[in-house]
Amino acid sequence: MSDRLxxxxxxxxxxxxxxxxxxxxxxxxxxNAAGEFWANVAQGSRKDLxxxxxxxxxxxxxxWAATAYNRGQVIYRLAxxxxxxxxxxxxxxxxxxxxxxxxxxxxxxxGIDRIxxxxxxxxxxxxxxxxxxxxxxxxxxxxxxVPCGVVGVVAPEDSSFEGFVDAVLAPLATGNAVxxxxxxxxxxxxxxxxxxxxxxxxPAGLCNVLSGRRDELAAALxxxxxxxxxxxxxxxxxxxxxxxxxAGSIKRVLRARGHGRxxxxxxxxxxxxxxxxxxxxIGQ
Amino acid sequence: xxxxxxxxxRSAVGAExxxxxxxxxxxxxxxxxxxxxxxxxxxxxxDAVGAEARAAKLATRSxxxxxxxxxxxxxxxxxxxxxxxxADTPGRIASLCAKAARPDPNDHAVPAVAAVxxxxxxVASAKRFLGDxxxxxxxxxxxxxxxxxxxxxxxxxxxxxxxxxxxxxxxVIDRGAFLSxxxxxxxxxIVAVKSACGSAxxxxxxxxxxxxxYDNVRRASWLAMLAGADFIKTSTGKVPVAATPPVALVMxxxxxxxxxxxxxxxxxxxxxxxxxxxxxxxxxVIVNETAGSAWLTPERFRFGASxxxxxxxxxxxKQRRGAYVxxxxxxxx
Numbered sequence: 001m002s003d004r005l006x007x008x009x010x011x012x013x014x015x016x017x018x019x020x021x022x023x024x025x026x027x028x029x030x031x032n033a034a035g036e037f038w039a040n041v042a043q044g045s046r047k048d049l050x051x052x053x054x055x056x057x058x059x060x061x062x063x064w065a066a067t068a069y070n071r072g073q074v075i076y077r078l079a080x081x082x083x084x085x086x087x088x089x090x091x092x093x094x095x096x097x098x099x100x101x102x103x104x105x106x107x108x109x110x111g112i113d114r115i116x117x118x119x120x121x122x123x124x125x126x127x128x129x130x131x132x133x134x135x136x137x138x139x140x141x142x143x144x145x146v147p148c149g150v151v152g153v154v155a156p157e158d159s160s161f162e163g164f165v166d167a168v169l170a171p172l173a174t175g176n177a178v179x180x181x182x183x184x185x186x187x188x189x190x191x192x193x194x195x196x197x198x199x200x201x202x203p204a205g206l207c208n209v210l211s212g213r214r215d216e217l218a219a220a221l222x223x224x225x226x227x228x229x230x231x232x233x234x235x236x237x238x239x240x241x242x243x244x245x246x247a248g249s250i251k252r253v254l255r256a257r258g259h260g261r262x263x264x265x266x267x268x269x270x271x272x273x274x275x276x277x278x279x280x281x282i283g284q
Numbered sequence: 285x286x287x288x289x290x291x292x293x294r295s296a297v298g299a300e301x302x303x304x305x306x307x308x309x310x311x312x313x314x315x316x317x318x319x320x321x322x323x324x325x326x327x328x329x330x331d332a333v334g335a336e337a338r339a340a341k342l343a344t345r346s347x348x349x350x351x352x353x354x355x356x357x358x359x360x361x362x363x364x365x366x367x368x369x370x371a372d373t374p375g376r377i378a379s380l381c382a383k384a385a386r387p388d389p390n391d392h393a394v395p396a397v398a399a400v401x402x403x404x405x406x407v408a409s410a411k412r413f414l415g416d417x418x419x420x421x422x423x424x425x426x427x428x429x430x431x432x433x434x435x436x437x438x439x440x441x442x443x444x445x446x447x448x449x450x451x452x453x454x455x456v457i458d459r460g461a462f463l464s465x466x467x468x469x470x471x472x473x474i475v476a477v478k479s480a481c482g483s484a485x486x487x488x489x490x491x492x493x494x495x496x497x498y499d500n501v502r503r504a505s506w507l508a509m510l511a512g513a514d515f516i517k518t519s520t521g522k523v524p525v526a527a528t529p530p531v532a533l534v535m536x537x538x539x540x541x542x543x544x545x546x547x548x549x550x551x552x553x554x555x556x557x558x559x560x561x562x563x564x565x566x567x568x569v570i571v572n573e574t575a576g577s578a579w580l581t582p583e584r585f586r587f588g589a590s591x592x593x594x595x596x597x598x599x600x601x602k603q604r605r606g607a608y609v610x611x612x613x614x615x616x617x
Contacts, residue, residue: 050608057611223607248607 011041011187013048013211014194016055017204022212023047030187033098041187044212046220052179053226055205056150060177062203064147068123074201075119075173081196082112089161089189096160096186111165118169121269125174129270133277140280145273147175148252149228152221154214154242156234156256160186164193167233170268172207179208179227181218183234187211214238222246229272232256311546314510317468324467324506330498330534339529342573343566349603352565356600357395358580359564360387363596364422364553364588366401368429368521374409377402381410383615385417388597397593398582399452403428404441407448422452422487426477429491429520431456435473442480452485453477454588456520459494462504470504474511487515487553490535493525498534505538509550519556521588526556532567536574552579555588561599564592 012019024045032038094104133141151171156163182190194209222245229252232239243253254271365384388394399420410421423445427433461469488508519526539550594614601609
């Protein structure tokens, strides 16, 4: 018999840099891959989602106002935070995905390496996706990638950590704010990463993580008129219908092509940037 | 229904004070500071814990769809759309007035707001831009927001606003005088301003954030009503603590009790810090449960606000569209 009582954790939403229970007061049980009880998780509501979008909108301006170099440092710090909680993440990934501890540790390692990789991208996005254009006149003409704004992410249902990292870090690295709906059945690794963002010097509200019923949240995310783009990586069969909802407010939509396919990296990075064109006279 | 602090006048006014009302059943003529003190001293104290608990309890009421739609429209019609900035210009007033007359240009079913609230020097502009729209012009006056000027300066301020055409005057009380116990001075000032207002309605700003206790809020409310206020108003919006639910509860109780004992109806205006439709609806619940449904009209209840209007419009549109709306769907102020 243990001489300590268990300190059990309820996994909460990460909204505006705070850990909140759902406004609705609801929670649901998450099981591990073997079907045993794993954790109680907050079940986010549409109002939580609305609050998250509002927070994201406010945070995005601060994030984009920071230098690209600084954004890279902040994302690198997120990797540092994840690194020191590797064992915990691996335990959750193993339970969620039903894989052996070694495979889970390897998956978490790859995910953290991806965070570092995205940290490196922040000050290279402009060079790779922007450029100087030839024009028929005495002008410079530049194409500059700028973030869309607030990006909604329906995270992959199966890949609870690696898939979440890719879906969330790509828009963050290009200067967007994110409202992510974690995997419904395997949310805890995503929630842990959300917790880490609050200790990584990320502006409060930049990266919001909601757990709950996908059917309920994804539709509200796609119809929300103040969301500028959605990544439907984990929407599965509902992706088509959700894309139609997103079209109502002319959002950019990224559909899944299967995690880890060749060329997916650039596709993700490019998905939520827009091109601003600047003309400037050549000095006389 | 739990009635924690809703003490009707029978209990709010002690035996001594009851004498003043029993004789008249009308607003008593206050002849001296001693008499005023006696009336105010006879008011029972506010149960602070009870007031806060009841306000919090009322905030948990869930207002469902049809009622919410009605409440949003009602709240819009109660807004005193306010701009009280040093940087106000006639151009800014023009856009404010356009918005006040037709809050949502795409939907004519949205009611106009109750009034626009501006500084005295901009009253004439506001009058001109509003034309014959059913929107009143309210002007702050009496050395707003601090109220620290001599009576003659305050009266000149009021006279200027009224001459420019203000329909309503929002005056501030001298909190320094009130807190140091010079109640007669505060009373006389309100009486003087009231007579300077002529036909314009007088709203008396208590600045509850500076009155420290609920007891003071109750006394100041009674003092203002006895002196002839048409409305009592919480705040200037210029100090950190503005309208709060318990303060609204105390002031609404005062207005209800005053009407019950004197027959005179005085309105209540909440100002400062009310930014969301959710808060506005919570206040409407407090109004209904405290003063009663007779107060659910712009003649008796107002919100002094600027950003609140956009949130009301957004929630209204959300209810109709079924999707959350972009904040920039509506013009900023």
